[in-house]
Amino acid sequence: MRTLAMESSENRNALNPASTKLRLPTTYAATATATAPTGLKEISDSQSNARAQMSSIPTKRAANDSGVAPPDAKRKTLAERAGEPIQPKSHLPAPTPTSAFLTGTISGASIVQLANARNANKTTATALPRASSATGHRPTYSSTNPSSFTKSLGPSSRPPVTGLRQPSFNQPTNRSRSISKPRPATSMSGHGPSRDVSVAPSQPAPTQPPNGIDVDERLNEVDAEWKVMKEAFSISLQDKKAMETAVQMAKNQVDTLEAERQKLNERNELLQKEMDALRQQFQQLTLTLERQKMDHEYQLQNKSREHEHEVQELQRKLKQESERLQRINREEKDAFERQCRADLEGEKAKAAKEVQDLRLKLGAEQQDINKSLLEKERELRQLQSQLDDLRSELSQEQKNKRALQEQINEMATTNGKLEARNQGLRAQIDFLESDSKQQSDSFAQMEARLREALEIAENAKQKLIKEETERRILFNKYQELKGNIRVMCRVRPALGKSEGSEAKIMFPDAKTSSAQIEVTGLEEKSSFGNINRKVLPFEFDRVFAPSVHNEEIFDEISQLVQSALDGYNVCIFCYGQTGSGKTYTMSSPDGMIPRATHMIYDTITKLREKSWTYTMEGSFVEVYNEELNDLLDGSSNNSKKKLEIRHDDVRKQTTVLNCKTVALDSADKVEMMLKQAQNNRSVAATKANERSSRSHSVFILKLVGENSVTNERCEGTLNLVDLAGSERLKHSQAEGERMRETQSINKSLACLGDVIEALGRGSSHVPYRNSKLTHLLQYSLGGNSKTLMFVMVSPLEAHLKETITSLRFATKVHNTHIGTAKSTKKAIKDRSSES
Numbered sequence: 001m002r003t004l005a006m007e008s009s010e011n012r013n014a015l016n017p018a019s020t021k022l023r024l025p026t027t028y029a030a031t032a033t034a035t036a037p038t039g040l041k042e043i044s045d046s047q048s049n050a051r052a053q054m055s056s057i058p059t060k061r062a063a064n065d066s067g068v069a070p071p072d073a074k075r076k077t078l079a080e081r082a083g084e085p086i087q088p089k090s091h092l093p094a095p096t097p098t099s100a101f102l103t104g105t106i107s108g109a110s111i112v113q114l115a116n117a118r119n120a121n122k123t124t125a126t127a128l129p130r131a132s133s134a135t136g137h138r139p140t141y142s143s144t145n146p147s148s149f150t151k152s153l154g155p156s157s158r159p160p161v162t163g164l165r166q167p168s169f170n171q172p173t174n175r176s177r178s179i180s181k182p183r184p185a186t187s188m189s190g191h192g193p194s195r196d197v198s199v200a201p202s203q204p205a206p207t208q209p210p211n212g213i214d215v216d217e218r219l220n221e222v223d224a225e226w227k228v229m230k231e232a233f234s235i236s237l238q239d240k241k242a243m244e245t246a247v248q249m250a251k252n253q254v255d256t257l258e259a260e261r262q263k264l265n266e267r268n269e270l271l272q273k274e275m276d277a278l279r280q281q282f283q284q285l286t287l288t289l290e291r292q293k294m295d296h297e298y299q300l301q302n303k304s305r306e307h308e309h310e311v312q313e314l315q316r317k318l319k320q321e322s323e324r325l326q327r328i329n330r331e332e333k334d335a336f337e338r339q340c341r342a343d344l345e346g347e348k349a350k351a352a353k354e355v356q357d358l359r360l361k362l363g364a365e366q367q368d369i370n371k372s373l374l375e376k377e378r379e380l381r382q383l384q385s386q387l388d389d390l391r392s393e394l395s396q397e398q399k400n401k402r403a404l405q406e407q408i409n410e411m412a413t414t415n416g417k418l419e420a421r422n423q424g425l426r427a428q429i430d431f432l433e434s435d436s437k438q439q440s441d442s443f444a445q446m447e448a449r450l451r452e453a454l455e456i457a458e459n460a461k462q463k464l465i466k467e468e469t470e471r472r473i474l475f476n477k478y479q480e481l482k483g484n485i486r487v488m489c490r491v492r493p494a495l496g497k498s499e500g501s502e503a504k505i506m507f508p509d510a511k512t513s514s515a516q517i518e519v520t521g522l523e524e525k526s527s528f529g530n531i532n533r534k535v536l537p538f539e540f541d542r543v544f545a546p547s548v549h550n551e552e553i554f555d556e557i558s559q560l561v562q563s564a565l566d567g568y569n570v571c572i573f574c575y576g577q578t579g580s581g582k583t584y585t586m587s588s589p590d591g592m593i594p595r596a597t598h599m600i601y602d603t604i605t606k607l608r609e610k611s612w613t614y615t616m617e618g619s620f621v622e623v624y625n626e627e628l629n630d631l632l633d634g635s636s637n638n639s640k641k642k643l644e645i646r647h648d649d650v651r652k653q654t655t656v657l658n659c660k661t662v663a664l665d666s667a668d669k670v671e672m673m674l675k676q677a678q679n680n681r682s683v684a685a686t687k688a689n690e691r692s693s694r695s696h697s698v699f700i701l702k703l704v705g706e707n708s709v710t711n712e713r714c715e716g717t718l719n720l721v722d723l724a725g726s727e728r729l730k731h732s733q734a735e736g737e738r739m740r741e742t743q744s745i746n747k748s749l750a751c752l753g754d755v756i757e758a759l760g761r762g763s764s765h766v767p768y769r770n771s772k773l774t775h776l777l778q779y780s781l782g783g784n785s786k787t788l789m790f791v792m793v794s795p796l797e798a799h800l801k802e803t804i805t806s807l808r809f810a811t812k813v814h815n816t817h818i819g820t821a822k823s824t825k826k827a828i829k830d831r832s833s834e835s
């Protein structure tokens with residue numbers, strides 16, 4: 001967009017030529033004035049192309065020479081110049097001395113006056129050149145430099161007329177010389193002899209005596225001078241006319257220029273008006289723009305406010321929408337949850353139905369299993385009969401063995417006798433050597449008898465080895481038939497009369513090798529009012545009477561300890577009511593734990609000869625209120641680390657994290673460990689027993705053996721468990737903390753029964769994790785492990801009820817045995833005796 005300032009600049013540029021034109025007259029006037037003496041010819045020649053010629057004249061020089069002030073250094077704008085008053089002849093030059101001389105000083109009167117005064121002026125004529133020079137006119141026309149004079153055509157090069165005339169009147173004596181002398185060839189030569197006269201003043205006039213003056217000659221001279229003067233005058237007139245013509249032309253030019261200037265002024269005024277109009281328009285536009293700007297700002301503010309309102313409205317709507325969506329989401333979530341619950345209920349009902357069906361199916365399967373069990377029981381009975389046969393065979397073989405042993409002994413005796421006899425015979429041989437024939441016969445006889453005896457002994461030995469091998473095979477078979485869970489019963493002796501009366505308990509006869517115990521139960525009142533006491537028979541793998549010592553007990557379990565050394569997991573635990581002798585059996589100085597460790601030491605020592613190296617590590621923990629405690633950690637409860645059970649399913653081994661383990665490399669360490677465990681064991685007094693263990697203690701013996709020759713490795717664990725008292729809650733009259741202990745103990749014992757039962761049933765799921773104890777003994781109960789339970793019985797009448805409960809529990813465990821002898825032997829029916 002072109003701005004108003006740009007348009008104004010363009011207008012000014014457009015006006016510049018006019019401005020130049022306006023200045024031309026000034027230049028021209030100065031030039032014309034200065035060049036006036038040049039002649040009209042020159043001016044007239046240039047009239048037709050006056051502007052071109054004038055433009056070629058150096059303006060600055062002309063202005064300076066003419067005395068006209070140079071144009072302002074700063075060029076005035078059209079508007080400035082338009083405002084100036086019009087001065088038509090302001091640029092015209094002032095009249096020069098030359099023009100004044102030409103128009104006013106040359107007249108007839110003046111010439112007469114000049115003639116009259118010529119004498120008077122003689123003396124002063126010589127001073128004229130100095131006076132002339134004193135006027136300031138340059139003596140450029142000096143005759144000494146005629147060439148420069150002729151060349152000079154500028155106004156200042158022409159000598160002043162006054163300078164020309166004076167010497168001619170004041171120095172008449174020089175006239176003849178002047179006249180006689182040839183005139184210099186100048187540009188003025190065509191105009192008359194004035195040039196000659198002008199030269200005269202420069203020549204010094206010769207002095208003549210006053211009486212020698214020739215008047216005629218002088219008159220002639222004057223006439224001649226007059227003619228010269230006349231010619232000069234006529235020339236001057238011509239010059240004047242030319243000058244007037246030039247002036248007239250200049251005036252015309254000025255008029256023309258004035259007209260042009262007028263036009264320009266008018267145009268300038270128009271332009272000024274236009275500019276004013278434009279300025280007004282510009283101001284109006286500026287105002288309009290300002291108003292529009294304000295309007296726009298106002299509109300912008302309005303828009304901004306509206307936008308803010310809209311944003312707030314949108315935010316409010318967004319919030320409402322968000323709340324609405326959240327509400328919908330909640331509702332949908334609730335509906336979905338309701339739906340899920342309904343589905344879940346349906347699924348539950350469906351699952352319950354399926355469970356019901358499964359139970360029914362399971363019942364059917366159970367019946368099938370029972371049938372198969374009966375079948376197996378039949379098979380077992382057959383096996384049992386076979387076993388009986390084998391037993392009878394075994395006893396027969398044992399009898400044979402004994403007979404053979406007797407034979408061997410007899411033969412050994414015979415052998416000894418024969419040896420003695422041999423010696424006697426040797427003596428006889430020596431004696432009879434003299435009688436050779438008789439002697440040699442008796443010698444051969446004796447030798448034959450000796451060979452016969454040795455042959456009999458060798459046969460007997462071979463038969464013995466064969467029978468021993470058979471016996472071992474039969475024993476192993478017997479062990480397998482007995483099953484992996486065995487139950488033995490031990491009744492402790494009464495400690496004194498202070499304990500009260502003893503219960504009526506019948507023990508098996510040692511000769512019959514029976515494993516049955518009969519307990520006369522509590523008094524019961526029949527429906528007829530009779531009071532009866534039932535005899536309750538219980539059969540186990542072995543029953544130990546009160547008279548049996550720990551040594552005999554250990555003989556029975558030593559094979560299991562050997563199994564632990566052979567890489568089996570073995571668990572031997574004592575079950576029974578408080579005070580029934582569990583701790584005595586397990587941890588007393590000659591109890592199972594010390595005996596087992598001692599046996600293991602002996603065995604390990606013997607096995608070293610067969611390249612077996614064993615390491616034995618022991619740890620002792622207790623389960624108290626379903627919490628596992630380290631009995632070898634003597635630190636306070638707060639600083640004790642929590643024990644964690646970890647099972648290795650591959651190795652079938654159990655590890656207790658954070659549990660202290662002692663390397664049992666000597667028998668002393670075992671005793672020390674047992675003492676420490678006994679001190680740390682949770683012991684509390686109950687009404688049932690003043691010193692009663694309220695926790696299950698587990699002695700864990702890890703046995704790792706390696707054979708350097710065969711590269712065999714075996715890893716077995718022997719767990720010796722002393723269970724807490726199994727007395728019933730009501731009987732123990734426990735309260736508070738003790739009651740909680742009792743509940744915990746009963747629960748874990750019940751869980752133990754469940755695990756054994758599940759194992760006996762061969763159930764796919766064994767609830768080991770239902771209690772800490774069974775969880776800890778997971779790999780020592782069932783499976784390939786060997787388990788032995790001692791049910792400990794108190795002989796006291798006061799404990800009869802708990803005794804019967806314990807025996808029933810043990811029977812339940814015993815009944816889960818596979819291959820138990822109980823199935824072959826008929827169970828002895830309960831016999832009741834009238835009291």
Ligand SMILES: Nc1ncnc2c1ncn2[C@@H]1O[C@H](COP(=O)(O)OP(=O)(O)OP(=O)(O)O)[C@@H](O)[C@H]1O
Nearest residue numbers: 492493578579580581582583584689691692693725
């Ligand atoms: N066979 C035994 N011969 C001699 N004394 C025994 C025998 N068995 C147990 N005793 C004694 O009977 C008492 C109670 O035995 P023990 O402490 O072993 O019972 P417990 O079943 O371990 O009791 P708790 O469950 O309270 O620990 C002890 O004084 C113990 O010496």
